[in-house]
Amino acid sequence: MIRSLFRKLLWLALAATLLGTAGIVTAYLLVAGSLPKVDTLADYRPPIITRILSDDGTVIAEIYKERRILVPVERIPRQLIHAFVAAEDSKFFQHRGIDLVSIFRAALKNIQAGGIVQGGSTITQQVAKSLLLTPEKKFERKFKEAILAWRMEQKLSKEEILYLYLNQIYLGHGAHGIQAAAENYFAKNVEDLTLAESAILAGLPQAPSRYSPYRHFQRAKDRQRYVLKRMVEDGYITEAEAEQAEAEQIVIHPRVNQHVAEAAYFTEQVRRDLVETYGAETVLTQGLEVHTSLNLEMQRAAQQAVRNNLRNYDKRQGYRGPQKILSEADTVTFLAEQTRRLRRRPPVAGDYLRGILTGFDSRVLQVAVGDRRGLLPRDSFKWAGNLRFLSREDYLKTPEDPESDQILVPIGSVLELRVTRVRPDGSLELSLEQTPEAQGALVALDPQSGQVKAMVGGFNFADSQFNRVTQARRLPGSAMKPLIYAAALDKGYTPATVILDTPIIYKETRDSGEETEWKPRNYGKKFYGPTSLRTGLTHSRNIITIKILEDIGVNYAANYARRLGIVSPLTRDLTLGLGSSAVTPIEMAKVYAVFANGGIKVSPAYITRILDRDGKVIASVDPADFPDGAGPGQRLLQQRRERVISPETAYLITNLLESVVQHGTGWRAKALGRPVAGKTGTTNDLKDAWFIGFIPQLVAVTWTGYDQERSLGRQETGSRAAAPAWVAFMKKATRNFRVRQFNVPDSIEFRPIDPKTGLLVPEDTPDAIIEAFAPGTAPTRYALDEDRPKARDFFKLDLEEN
Structure with a gap:
């Protein structure tokens, strides 16, 4: 009877085995054909970080969907590999993708729990789940995972599987892969990790949040102790090494890239340019290496200058x-x-x-x-x-x-x-x-290349991402005057031309029949009589500018400003000369760069070179990067250079702006102790304060004002509210620049003149000045006491020159 029962049980076991085998084979046949191809893993290209670099190669920002930095197995220390293997899959180097003992142990746990609470997955299975399957906890997915793991072991070496695993695994706080985690927690590269640090990382995969060294250091240490114990049991390290590692003092260095905060407005502008060109998905996932024009030392100086200037201004307004x-x-x-x-x-x-x-x-x-x-x-x-x-x-x-x-x-x-x-x-x-309520902006660029070297779009990017350098259109006030004077020089004016600074009234009849009057006046509410063009710009005389503008024509001046680089809408009336048309600081930087660059206009540029994830140059300002010409997917970042005014006009305006610094409203810029050209800008209601200035190698624009426009306060002019930031920045930015004079075209003529009449005088005449003239425009008459011509006034016929 016992023998008969045994035979029956044997047949039942055999039948169960056959049915189970048949079931497994059937299941395999049903799902095998729908599984992803393991071959795709040979070309492992996961999302990786796009990095933005300054002009010296320092990383200033990272853009990513998953923060991952790929590292080859050759760079990974063996003790780090052994730590992960001991903690996650001790039989990794022996099994062929599936560890049946671990699966059986996990199955018992799951049966007891009435659901899946333990996976028993090998490292190979974890790779399969991460790269080829969805992460839901179902028996069907586990079955697929096992099939794929077995297939992976047939196609890939253990080293290749470890490469996939260690670069793919999530280790908490946004770190995907071991290199990102090493940077996150220890501010190190993987090859520099100690055994103690390796064990900390190897303890994270099970529950990155629970064992976070940031938030739960003691839990992380307990998990480290477990990993070291497993490494001893598996023969990877000795007891003494484990004890030494456990005793090592672990110092957590939260990954803080200070440069990101300092250059946030600039890097956001670069990000926008990249997304516009390549698309958001490429920028977020394809690991571009973006070299930019930003100079980190200048950027730090710019941010400090803007913040200090705003704090000083705010203190002048009193405590709130x-x-x-x-x-x-x-x-x-x-x-x-x-x-x-x-x-x-x-x-x-x-x-x-x-x-x-x-x-x-x-x-x-x-x-x-x-x-x-x-x-x-x-x-x-x-x-x-x-x-x-x-x-x-x-x-x-x-x-x-x-x-x-x-x-x-x-x-x-x-x-x-x-x-x-x-x-x-x-x-x-x-x-x-106290935190200032006003805002400020600063942008600096190389006038020859247009490359932006520093950009500060506000007091604090964390509080306001609105970039006032590129997005805020504000009234430039008197900073617009050099554009009008440049247009006048091309219309026959010279720096010595004399104009009467006298009251003028404009009357206008509105559609309603109401008659209005406009009485422009100078900032000091005075009128100064005969005034040379040089003096008019030096002291920012409004009346002189308006008279010049009416003479040369508003439309001519507006079109001239367009040619110089203004793209914002322009008011086509006489208030144009006083800065009544709102513009951005980057536009004004581009215009003043024309003067500094001898009359040649270049567009502001941020990016100098872009490499793809494989290190291939896909964009560059340097033609040498494409010796055979730019191929598919490559482009030369050529800066369009366009001559928009003559070298002579550019020099004369620059020379006039030097007078603004030496004798006029731009006097603070003399603190640089080198040739400087510049202009203040102040609106009539003191809502905007500007200072724009340059040396031969660098142009910088500063602006101060409130986002919700209101007066900056009594006497808060461009000289007081904006120029100090410019001076503070330029002192630091130019300390390594060679002192250079502005280039003087060979065709420029210098003549001694009488400043009151603008006519020639002998060189030894008291009060004579040496004035610069474009070729053929210098006066030919001499000023005589008994025959001095009257000043030009375009609004009183009896004073016109005959």
């Missing part, structure tokens, strides 16, 4: 009061959170941060910054005006007085501060600050 006033309970919460942040990154001199007012006396304020004590001397914030410090209780009892100019600052006030010094005991010496 504390950011907020906290209760005692809210103060405790605020300081506890701040303490946690400051322990991760302790404050250093120059940092801007917030603090809570905790006490005060006649000499100093006491401030809490996290768990640190801060001191704020009263005499360090005289700029803030009339402040009254008081307790919380007194503040609540003090009625508001709209007539008072006093600002109440009670205990619990949140103050914006700057660290001036960190004392040995950790306490802080501070200064009072």
